[in-house]
Amino acid sequence: MIPETLKISLEARVASAITAREAAVDVMKELQAHYGWLTDEAVEEAATLLGLSPLQVEELATFYEMIYRRPVGKKVIHVCDSISCWCADCDKIIQYLKDKLGVGLGGTTADGMFTLIPCCCMGMCGDSPAMSVGGTPYGRLTTELVDEILEAERHKA
Template sequence: MLTEEEKKEIQEEIKQYPYPAVACIDALKIVQNHRGWVSDESVRDIAQLLSISNEEVDSVATFYSRIYRKPVGRNVILICDSVSCMILGYESLYNYISKKIGVSFGGTTSDGRFTLLPISCLGDCDNAPVMMINNDHFNRLTIEKIDELLDRYK
């Protein structure tokens, strides 16, 4: 069941479009914003609200990299693995973080604190290497900065 708040936010998005199905991506993002990820049940609820099939919603949900169809941790670490960050050594950052929190790309820590994912170019290549934690952007990263940075996210 979508909450009243989620429904209200989705209806608000629908208003700017010629028909409800256009709000599909917005709806997925709204649900994910409230719940961290998009479950099968949420896919069905969104489909019903937008008057389209479950499959249509799922085809959209599974296409976009930033829609999570599996539960993620409380904090999502996104390390840029694109070429400029590769040249400036993202791999050593990844190795350090991966070892520190004990999961590889795609993994979530057992306490649910972190999920570690790669992301393609974050558009800040002159300040490589770069990563995001949740909606926060960090650049010119060094291993020395990582411990303090991760400590901020509980």
């Protein structure tokens, strides 16, 4: 169940869209922020708000990699494995992240802090290899820089 205030603000967001479907991503992001991930319940609530079927919301939710349909840690690390980052040896960075966090791709650390997910380009090819942590982008990664970033993100709100 979402609080009434959130519901009202989302209804207003949907009402201001030309087609309800166009507001779908915003609604899903808001619900994700509320629950921590997009739960089955949230999919159904989004469907009601948007006048779509749960399946139609699911189609969108599963298409976008930043909508999480499974529980994730407090901060999600999207590490790019696309071609520019691959040329800049992202494989090393990914392996380092796996080892340091003690999880595989898709895994969440035991303390529930980080979830590690590969992503396919975030438009930072000029600063490859790149990743984002909890929505903050970082480029020109080295193993040392990864250490610093994770340490800083761990203590940042």
